[in-house]
Amino acid sequence: MSSTALWHPFADMHEVKNSQFCVTKAEGSWIYDDAGRGYLDGTASLWYANVGHGRAEIVEAAAAQMRELESYFVFNDFTNPPAEALATRLSEWAPIEDAKVFFTTGGGEAIDTAAKLARQYWSQRGKPQRTNILSRGNAYHGTNGMGTGIGGIEANRSGFGTLVPETARVAHDDAESLRSAIESIGADNIAAFFAEPVMGAGGLYPPEPGYLEAVAKICAEHDILFVADSVICGFGRVGGWLGVERWGLQPDMIAFAKGVTSGYLPLGGVVVSGKVAEPFWEEPGHPFRHGATYSGHPTVAAAAMANLDILEREQLPSRADALEKPLHEALTAVADHPAVAEVRGGVGLLGAVELTPEMLADGALPRLQKKIRELGVIVRPLGKALAVSPPLIVTEEEIGLIGKAFREGLDEL
Incomplete structure (x- = not known):
């Protein structure tokens, strides 16, 4: 026993x-x-x-919110003040034009959200064949379905049978390998490229000088969505707020989690550019049929706001x-x-x-x-x-x- x-x-x-x-x-x-x-x-x-x-300040913020409104969903037209405040704050910090924020309960859900959103974006744009998702060898993007499917740590992918189709991995430190994969698959068949600014669980590999800037440029040249997985890198871990600023990146989406609450309560999400949000926000009849039960959880959002106050103040x-x-x-x-x-x-x-x-x-x-x-x-x-x-x-x-x-x-x- x-x-x-x-x-x-x-x-x-x-x-x-x-x-x-x-x-x-x-x-x-x-x-x-x-x-x-x-x-x-x-x-x-x-x-x-x-x-x-x-940090008692975070504990007290969560307790105060629970006394007022412990939890309520944000599906359809429902909202709550802490979720609204946090979304506004993150959108204003993001180096992305007209940013929107979709909340999840962790990094794995954030990656699944970004991957599904990338594919559905192209479907809404009349290009449903753009479903391929590229990522890097050694990459870790969580253990949910999409994250396991696009992850580059082979030990994490084996033994589960067929994973998410239409995914491919390129060398983690060579921008030209991304270009070669795009030429092989065809840009008009690719939805997005995912990359961690600094690779974490795959062995902790900082980017080669100029690498992130180069892959961002390649994605822009081929109109492929660039998704930064900043789950580890965000909220000061590599400096800056969203983990991409030191390289001057402006991704189409940024996945975040971890440091947004410093782990005091589970929270993740995706910062989405106005470009990607447009067909869902500006055209009627196109709901993004995806979401977590605890998305926009008011107590978690209140804890996040207190955590960000500390990060900013100190x-x-x-x-x-x-x-x-x-x-x-x-x-x-x-x-x-x-x-x-x-x-x-x-x-x-x-x-x-x-x-x-x-x-x-x-x-x-x-x-x-x-x-x-x-x-x-x-x-x-x-x-x-x-x-x-x-x-x-x-x-x-x-x-x-x-x-x-x-x-x-x-x-x-």
């Missing part, structure tokens, strides 16, 4: 069922286990605790800009270690340390992750690497603890 009935995502339950790591509280950039020991949250949970843990996106170099330097300090193959980062408050093929073949990655945790720092195994993405409130001293734990963990390994 196991000690738990909880089935953990992405977990080998044979191993996990009797060896759980129980987190009981958190404050600032730290979490605490059931024995009371503190650990630096080097991953901001799953990339999302941007303002840190224990200028945390610019803090991420200032701290990306110290974090990268802390990780590159172990680049010469014999167990390390590569260190990636330097774009936002994100980084990864990849182990050598020999160490990976020996099963060293999960052992190193646990060793670093024993040293008091939480990191995440991603493919061939261990990734870090601390809260935006992290201090340089705490960043130093991350580098120190990597060095000591590698030495002990």
